[in-house]
Amino acid sequence: MEGLGPFFEVLIGGLLAGVLYSLVALGFVLIYKASGVFNFAQGAMVLLAGLALVRSLDLLVANGLPFEMAVVGALLFAGAIMAVSAWLIERYVLGPLLNQSEMTLFMSTIGATFIIEGAAQMLFGSDVYPLELYPTDAWIIMDEVFPGGILISKLDVWGGLIAGILVAALAAFFQWTRTGRALRAVADDHAAAQSVGIPISWIWFVVWLVAGLVAVVAATVWGTKLGVQFSITFLALKALPVLIIGGFTSIPGAIIGGLIIGAGEKLAEIYLGPHIGGGIEYWFAYVLALAVLLVRPQGLFGERIIERI
Amino acid sequence: MLYREAGQFKTTYAADMAILPIRQDRIALGILLAIAFIGIPLLAEFEIGPFGHDYIFKAILIPFLILSLAAIGLNILTGYCGQISLGGGAFMAIGAYAAYNFALRVPELPLLVSILLAGGMAALVGILFGVPSLRIKGLYLAVATLAAQFFFDWLFLRVQWFTNYTPSGSVNAPQLNFFGWVVNTPAERYMLALMFVTAFAIIVKNLTRGNIGRQWMAIRDMDIAAELMGIRPLYAKLSAFAISSFIIGVAGALWAFVHLGSWEPLTFNIDRSFQLLFMVIIGGLGSILGCFLGAAFILILPIFLDQVPHAMGIPVSVETVSHLVFIITGALICFLLIVEPHGFARLWAIAKEKLRLWPFPY
Numbered sequence: 001m002e003g004l005g006p007f008f009e010v011l012i013g014g015l016l017a018g019v020l021y022s023l024v025a026l027g028f029v030l031i032y033k034a035s036g037v038f039n040f041a042q043g044a045m046v047l048l049a050g051l052a053l054v055r056s057l058d059l060l061v062a063n064g065l066p067f068e069m070a071v072v073g074a075l076l077f078a079g080a081i082m083a084v085s086a087w088l089i090e091r092y093v094l095g096p097l098l099n100q101s102e103m104t105l106f107m108s109t110i111g112a113t114f115i116i117e118g119a120a121q122m123l124f125g126s127d128v129y130p131l132e133l134y135p136t137d138a139w140i141i142m143d144e145v146f147p148g149g150i151l152i153s154k155l156d157v158w159g160g161l162i163a164g165i166l167v168a169a170l171a172a173f174f175q176w177t178r179t180g181r182a183l184r185a186v187a188d189d190h191a192a193a194q195s196v197g198i199p200i201s202w203i204w205f206v207v208w209l210v211a212g213l214v215a216v217v218a219a220t221v222w223g224t225k226l227g228v229q230f231s232i233t234f235l236a237l238k239a240l241p242v243l244i245i246g247g248f249t250s251i252p253g254a255i256i257g258g259l260i261i262g263a264g265e266k267l268a269e270i271y272l273g274p275h276i277g278g279g280i281e282y283w284f285a286y287v288l289a290l291a292v293l294l295v296r297p298q299g300l301f302g303e304r305i306i307e308r309i
Numbered sequence: 310m311l312y313r314e315a316g317q318f319k320t321t322y323a324a325d326m327a328i329l330p331i332r333q334d335r336i337a338l339g340i341l342l343a344i345a346f347i348g349i350p351l352l353a354e355f356e357i358g359p360f361g362h363d364y365i366f367k368a369i370l371i372p373f374l375i376l377s378l379a380a381i382g383l384n385i386l387t388g389y390c391g392q393i394s395l396g397g398g399a400f401m402a403i404g405a406y407a408a409y410n411f412a413l414r415v416p417e418l419p420l421l422v423s424i425l426l427a428g429g430m431a432a433l434v435g436i437l438f439g440v441p442s443l444r445i446k447g448l449y450l451a452v453a454t455l456a457a458q459f460f461f462d463w464l465f466l467r468v469q470w471f472t473n474y475t476p477s478g479s480v481n482a483p484q485l486n487f488f489g490w491v492v493n494t495p496a497e498r499y500m501l502a503l504m505f506v507t508a509f510a511i512i513v514k515n516l517t518r519g520n521i522g523r524q525w526m527a528i529r530d531m532d533i534a535a536e537l538m539g540i541r542p543l544y545a546k547l548s549a550f551a552i553s554s555f556i557i558g559v560a561g562a563l564w565a566f567v568h569l570g571s572w573e574p575l576t577f578n579i580d581r582s583f584q585l586l587f588m589v590i591i592g593g594l595g596s597i598l599g600c601f602l603g604a605a606f607i608l609i610l611p612i613f614l615d616q617v618p619h620a621m622g623i624p625v626s627v628e629t630v631s632h633l634v635f636i637i638t639g640a641l642i643c644f645l646l647i648v649e650p651h652g653f654a655r656l657w658a659i660a661k662e663k664l665r666l667w668p669f670p671y
Binding site: 283 | 449452628643
């Protein structure tokens with residue numbers, strides 16, 4: 001049984017860490033599903049949300065507000081910032097590019113990424129800001145089964161819970177609300193959706209706003225884990241293999257992809273890493289995604305794309 | 310008024326299909342090449358104006374030329390063949406480390422051969438990572454190239470054989486000896502880079518005008534239609550990957566040997582890949598001229614933002630400058646995509662078109 005204890009510990013830790021990747025991936029899927037835009041800026045949005053949150057929180061606490069009030073205030077402020085940036089992006093970047101090719105839209109979001117990264121750090125500073133919203137200690141469970149028990153970080157569990165709630169809420173939003181249906185229509189065909197009277201700029205604003213709010217949530221968890229800092233933007237890149245594995249259009253896919261990546265890279269690091277030099281966490285997710293792409297290009301849950309001339 | 314093609318008649322098909330069909334263009338390019346090949350080295354020799362200092366060579370001209378070469382490589386893949394790549398930095402790294410290892414382990418090889426072989430290595434890896442492009446495209450492919458980027462970042466950092474077991478992981482380029490010509494001073498390095506860039510620019514320009522270039526463009530414009538017309542996607546896509554990676558690899562080797570001299574494993578990280586992609590987008594997808602314009606812009610923007618406020622006496626911190634560079638680059642990309650998706654190269658073409666009629670447009 002000795003070998004199994006650490007194995008389960010790594011597995012559970014990996015799965016929970018994977019949920020955190022899913023939190024970022026969710027933002028991608030939302031925007032892709034609703035507007036066909038592959039939003040490279042999601043990582044930058046997490047950074048912006050995190051910086052807005054932590055800086056306003058520090059300011060409010062320094063002005064003598066009780067912590068809970070300050071958190072609410074900071075969350076509202078971060079939400080407002082995301083709303084403003086969603087409006088700006090829709091108005092000045094995506095609006096003028098309506099009906100352009102997918103690739104053009106993708107590259108425009110790379111441009112948006114740089115604007116957001118530069119502006120966020122210029123407005124809110126570019127240091128590492130610690131954020132403490134969730135408990136960061138750990139539980140030890142099942143110590144009667146395995147020697148030493150299994151260590152589980154409370155923060156990761158919180159992250160998992162939050163991701164679960166988000167997914168349920170988003171699924172309900174897409175499935176049962178009028179706006180959600182309109183979002184799916186826009187994703188299918190911009191022009192057709194416009195022609196049946198769906199206000200496309202409003203829809204895009206809503207979807208970027210929702211993605212922005214998801215970014216706020218992701219920022220609370222990641223900020224607590226790593227501190228709010230520039231390297232958070234690299235999460236966006238880690239979310240890409242998650243999307244590849246789960247499929248670009250599937251919300252449950254984003255979660256399951258995250259779990260596979262999280263568990264896979266942690267296990268590979270522990271069991272494979274020592275043999276080939278260590279630090280393979282750095283690329284393992286991408287190579288795994290590459291392998292999935294070769295076998296199943298649309299991902300595990302994505303819709304198959306049928307092309308016509 | 311000077312820019313008129315009146316009276317220039319073409320009597321052969323070859324004359325009609327020339328790279329520069331208008332005489333004024335040929336003269337202008339000749340003057341430009343003369344300045345680059347003769348004028349600037351002469352100015353450097355007699356230390357006239359800014360060319361007397363090493364700064365302009367080391368900080369501007371040499372990086373500009375080498376990055377232009379890398380951008381030409383990426384433009385083949387992204388601009389001509391339509392396959393987006395976020396792995397440009399990785400292929401530069403492969404070129405740099407392959408050239409280093411060839412020069413180190415097979416010292417009999419002439420340096421030029423080492424550099425070209427390094428390009429060949431990059432081409433092999435490019436083909437390998439290009440294979441997924443036969444099944445996937447667009448954004449999915451971007452992830453595949455990202456995989457290349459992160460994998461090679463790691464490989465050169467962790468597998469010490471590549472860096473010859475130096476403790477810090479930083480390696481030094483060998484002496485630059487090209488068949489007896491020892492390249493040492495910045496002006497000589499500049500000449501070397503210039504020769505490589507000119508040669509490859511001419512080769513690539515001709516490739517893109519020929520059979521294979523047309524195949525790439527057909528694949529870019531609509532791959533299924535191209536396939537139905539009898540173009541083999543396997544051949545067209547993989548050749549684009551191979552040639553693109555070859556050129557980027559050579560550019561990487563030059564960047565390491567000619568520009569840096571000694572370098573660390575993470576010199577060619579993801580930022581470099583983005584930089585290359587931006588050069589291509591801003592300069593103009595599918596244009597050789599655009600590569601040079603894009604490289605010049607991306608390289609000079611930070612220097613400009615750093616120097617101008619200083620010269621005007623406005624204190625701007627280094628951090629603010631780097632953030633401003635981010636914002637302006639990003640804004641410019643969005644702006645260009647909206648206003649002119651073909652980049653600076655297209656603006657240049659429009660300007661030329663206007664110039665033909667100037668000053669009497671009717």
